Amino acid sequence: MTVNKRENPGFFSMSAIRYAQVLMELDIPKTSIEDARKILEETKRLQEILKHPVVTKAEKHDIIERVFPEEIKSFLKVVVDNGKAAIVMEIFGAYDELEKKKKRIVTAILRYVTLPSEEQKKKMEAFILKKFEADGVSWKMEEDPKLLGGFVLLVNGREYDYSVQGRLDRLEQTLMRR
DSSP: OEEEEOOOTTOOOHHHHHHHHHHHHTTOOHHHHHHHHHHHHHOHHHHHHHHOTTSOHHHHHHHHHHHSOHHHHHHHHHHHHTTOGGGHHHHHHHHHHHHHHHTTEEEEEEEESSOOOHHHHHHHHHHHHHHTTOSEEEEEEEEOGGGOSSEEEEETTEEEEOOHHHHHHHHHHHHHHO
């Protein structure tokens, strides 16, 4: 097993984190945030319009007024006015992570060849809860046949590599140093 400090998927830009913090401080109802996210996910064209430099701020504001829930309109206008419409989905992702952090829930990304049994998953979860002093684990599962066997667990920027491919890579590095 190796433990590496490594940037894992789920890291966000500082801009996205700052906007997410503001979104959290505004205390906008979760339903309004989810509705706005759903609207943007379902209408990719809308995302393009909101970030397009040729569309004026006034036109973007008009679209926001007509499409989004009342509670989030002002926030979205500020995002658009500051030229950050391209990262609005990243902002929502960072917001979700801040919500989890507030509730002491960590996100664990498990890359595997064979889906672990419930017993194996519970053992991993117990390890994560203890190691990261968390109250819960949010799982992201990714099948990865390139690992050849075993799994790689990513939590809070730390990688725990129990894969066959990882072991082969470490063996190769050891042999090349000799």
